[in-house]
Amino acid sequence: MAEIIEKTDLRDYYHSHFQAFENSLNGLKETEIHLERKKAMEQFMQSGFPTADNEEWRYTNPAPILKHTFMPAFEAGEVELKKESFEKYLIKDLPVNLFVFVNGKLREDLSVRQKGEEALELESLSAVMKKDSEVIRKYLSEPVNGFTALNKAFLNDGAVLRIPEGLVLENPVHFLFLSGSPLGEILIQPRIFIIAGKNSQAKIIESHHSIFENAYLFNSVTEIVTEESAVLSYYKIENESEAAFHLSRLQVRQQRSSAFNCFTVTFGGSLVRNDLNSVFSGEYAETNLNGLYLADGKRHIDNHTVIDHAVPHCNSNELYKGILDDKGRGVFNGKVIVRKDAQKTQAYQSNKNLLLSRTAKIDTKPQLEIFADDVKCSHGATVGQLNEEALFYLQSRGVGIEKAQSILINAFASDVIDLINIEKLKETVNQQIMDKLHKVSE
Amino acid sequence: MLTVKDLYASVEEKEILKGINLKVNPGEVHAIMGPNGSGKSTLASIIAGREGYSVTNGSVTFEGKDLLSMSPEDRAREGIFLAFQYPVEIPGISNATFLKTAVNEIRKYKGLEELDAMEFLALIREKMKIVGIDQTLFSRPVNHGFSGGEKKRNEIFQLAVLDPKLAILDETDSGLDIDALKIVANGVNVFKQQSKEKAVIVVTHYQRLLDYIVPDYVHVLYNGRIVKSGTKELALELEERGYDWIKEENNIPASTK
Ligand SMILES: Nc1ncnc2c1ncn2[C@@H]1O[C@H](COP(=O)(O)OP(=O)(O)OP(=O)(O)O)[C@@H](O)[C@H]1O
Ligand SMILES: [Mg+2]
Numbered sequence: 001m002a003e004i005i006e007k008t009d010l011r012d013y014y015h016s017h018f019q020a021f022e023n024s025l026n027g028l029k030e031t032e033i034h035l036e037r038k039k040a041m042e043q044f045m046q047s048g049f050p051t052a053d054n055e056e057w058r059y060t061n062p063a064p065i066l067k068h069t070f071m072p073a074f075e076a077g078e079v080e081l082k083k084e085s086f087e088k089y090l091i092k093d094l095p096v097n098l099f100v101f102v103n104g105k106l107r108e109d110l111s112v113r114q115k116g117e118e119a120l121e122l123e124s125l126s127a128v129m130k131k132d133s134e135v136i137r138k139y140l141s142e143p144v145n146g147f148t149a150l151n152k153a154f155l156n157d158g159a160v161l162r163i164p165e166g167l168v169l170e171n172p173v174h175f176l177f178l179s180g181s182p183l184g185e186i187l188i189q190p191r192i193f194i195i196a197g198k199n200s201q202a203k204i205i206e207s208h209h210s211i212f213e214n215a216y217l218f219n220s221v222t223e224i225v226t227e228e229s230a231v232l233s234y235y236k237i238e239n240e241s242e243a244a245f246h247l248s249r250l251q252v253r254q255q256r257s258s259a260f261n262c263f264t265v266t267f268g269g270s271l272v273r274n275d276l277n278s279v280f281s282g283e284y285a286e287t288n289l290n291g292l293y294l295a296d297g298k299r300h301i302d303n304h305t306v307i308d309h310a311v312p313h314c315n316s317n318e319l320y321k322g323i324l325d326d327k328g329r330g331v332f333n334g335k336v337i338v339r340k341d342a343q344k345t346q347a348y349q350s351n352k353n354l355l356l357s358r359t360a361k362i363d364t365k366p367q368l369e370i371f372a373d374d375v376k377c378s379h380g381a382t383v384g385q386l387n388e389e390a391l392f393y394l395q396s397r398g399v400g401i402e403k404a405q406s407i408l409i410n411a412f413a414s415d416v417i418d419l420i421n422i423e424k425l426k427e428t429v430n431q432q433i434m435d436k437l438h439k440v441s442e
Numbered sequence: 443m444l445t446v447k448d449l450y451a452s453v454e455e456k457e458i459l460k461g462i463n464l465k466v467n468p469g470e471v472h473a474i475m476g477p478n479g480s481g482k483s484t485l486a487s488i489i490a491g492r493e494g495y496s497v498t499n500g501s502v503t504f505e506g507k508d509l510l511s512m513s514p515e516d517r518a519r520e521g522i523f524l525a526f527q528y529p530v531e532i533p534g535i536s537n538a539t540f541l542k543t544a545v546n547e548i549r550k551y552k553g554l555e556e557l558d559a560m561e562f563l564a565l566i567r568e569k570m571k572i573v574g575i576d577q578t579l580f581s582r583p584v585n586h587g588f589s590g591g592e593k594k595r596n597e598i599f600q601l602a603v604l605d606p607k608l609a610i611l612d613e614t615d616s617g618l619d620i621d622a623l624k625i626v627a628n629g630v631n632v633f634k635q636q637s638k639e640k641a642v643i644v645v646t647h648y649q650r651l652l653d654y655i656v657p658d659y660v661h662v663l664y665n666g667r668i669v670k671s672g673t674k675e676l677a678l679e680l681e682e683r684g685y686d687w688i689k690e691e692n693n694i695p696a697s698t699k
Contacts, residue, residue, distance in 0.1 A: 388493070393530040396490050397544035397604065398518035398551070407543065411534030411583075 040152035070187035104157035104190035158190035180212030210241035226258035256282025295328030302331035324360035449500035460666035476663035521607030598629035627654030649681035
């Protein structure tokens with residue numbers, strides 16, 4: 001393992017890799033995008049990585065990540081991969097428009113579209129940047145900390161997905177992220193742009209898997225725009241190895257009358273932080289943020305959500321459920337801001353947790369900041385254990401203790417799982433949770 | 443079949459059972475009566491294997507096997523069924539899944555093949571008629587939002603489906619109107635008539651249930667002991683005279699509990 005490098009050294013370390021990155025860009029160094037990158041690198045050099053002193057990182061100390069020095073993925077070169085090696089990660093019996101990202105880089109050679117859905121526009125980020133960087137500059141959000149600054153500084157991997165106006169996508173899009181390198185510990189930093197055009201409807205699945213044992217840092221930013229009356233369902237399934245660090249920021253901008261349904265499932269990783277920010281910029285829009293996390297072993301899973309009701313007449317619903325076992329640790333931080341003019345807002349939030357061991361832990365923190373007066377808002381958080389009476393009831397009917405436990409855990413998670421509106425994906429998630437629980441009870 | 447010998451048990455240092463002796467043979471119906479807090483549910487719970495009691499003396503055997511060292515699920519698989527005084531609500535799991543799991547767990551234990559969905563449904567259809575459980579109740583979450591009467595009927599429905607050797611009914615009659623009481627009693631009798639070997643322990647406060655489920659023996663449990671045993675006439679006498687005379691006979695002033 002690499003020795004611990006002092007904070008300033010860590011900055012210098014990434015700065016020197018930034019120079020290598022610049023050199024690899026050749027003629028593209030003078031573009032406007034590159035000025036953005038340089039600005040972000042300066043921001044990173046100024047701020048460095050966040051520490052646990054930072055209120056935003058109070059419950060998720062980034063220190064374990066910063067013990068490593070990760071080599072930017074482009075330096076590690078491409079990984080040879082055959083389709084057969086990732087078939088097991090596809091959702092059974094579900095036809096999808098599959099886009100495979102290996103270490104953050106779109107691999108057209110491994111991707112497959114369904115017939116008749118060519119209208120879907122998907123291109124790698126680097127290809128889009130070469131011909132028209134305007135859309136990127138339009139939606140590229142400002143860094144909020146050292147990690148997002150670093151992502152922006154190395155902006156190159158990722159993709160731009162446009163769902164054209166009025167398109168109703170029949171089959172879901174599946175972004176399959178395969179991460180890890182046989183050569184060492186790498187830094188993977190994709191940025192994905194998704195623009196759901198006016199009146200369009202689509203479902204997107206983003207899933208994450210580790211393909212090598214080595215540790216890595218996945219540090220992504222996804223920018224989503226739902227234009228007027230668009231309906232977008234977004235599923236993120238994280239199933240990486242215990243050596244994976246996973247930081248992701250999902251930035252959603254919702255225009256008038258659009259609906260965004262998000263479902264974040266976190267089963268894997270060593271330290272996972274999902275930042276999900278949603279801003280209403282047009283009236284009569286709706287956002288539904290749901291999540292399920294299972295932290296066993298020594299996993300740390302943090303879900304940080306912010307819903308910004310900037311305009312009136314929008315609805316938000318949030319239900320996150322967590323299962324924590326062994327020395328697993330969960331964090332839920334749900335902020336809802338209702339601005340002064342955002343009358344007739346409805347915002348409901350709920351976080352429920354099941355602790356299966358004495359050493360598991362959850363920090364749950366709802367934050368409601370309401371500046372309007374004609375609104376309906378509520379929030380609630382619970383932490384409980386398996387119901388002993390229910391366990392005995394099942395046992396008294398002949399059900400073995402382990403099965404009884406997994407039935408009750410499944411029962412706990414069932415209402416949130418039921419919100420997944422892709423039947424095959426629901427089955428997969430159910431199966432994954434059963435498999436996980438099986439391991440938990442062993 | 444079931445033998446309870448000199449059983450002492452306590453909860454949190456408080457002694458609740460103080461030397462229970464009870465023998466139930468195959469085919470017999472025993473009624474256990476007694477005032478509130480005398481230890482009836484405690485006895486039923488210990489037989490079924492509920493945690494939280496410490497047995498300080500005595501033994502419980504079922505068909506010669508030591509029950510007290512068995513897990514609750516193994517007791518159920520061996521053929522003991524407890525109808526709960528307060529059936530538990532489990533939101534998030536349907537009655538159907540609950541019962542199918544139970545049936546197949548028991549079958550697996552017995553070395554039988556598991557029932558598939560069709561076979562299970564056939565079994566369920568037959569048993570639903572007995573206690574008047576309908577399809578909607580069956581597909582709802584376990585006891586969740588059920589009325590008191592529905593919960594009790596659901597217990598008897600489970601009894602019918604799981605088909606144990608010994609059924610222990612803990613106040614399954616409480617809170618039932620006369621029609622529901624008849625349905626429940628009929629369910630127990632149908633269970634009983636399946637074979638000469640089936641045994642039943644009925645815990646109740648009221649003689650009325652015993653009009654429909656006729657006991658061979660009636661025991662009075664008072665203050666952790668079986669203080670009187672007799673035949674069904676004893677239940678009638680208790681109905682008429684209450685429990686005070688029992689308390690007096692046991693040298694305890696009637697006013698203290
Ligand atoms: N878990 C417990 N903790 C403390 N005391 C208990 C517990 N369970 C039972 N007891 C006590 O043990 C005594 C016997 O209770 P039990 O429920 O067995 O009585 P019962 O005969 O079934 O009464 P009822 O007719 O009201 O159902 C009561 O005094 C009760 O308060
Ligand atoms: Mg009782």
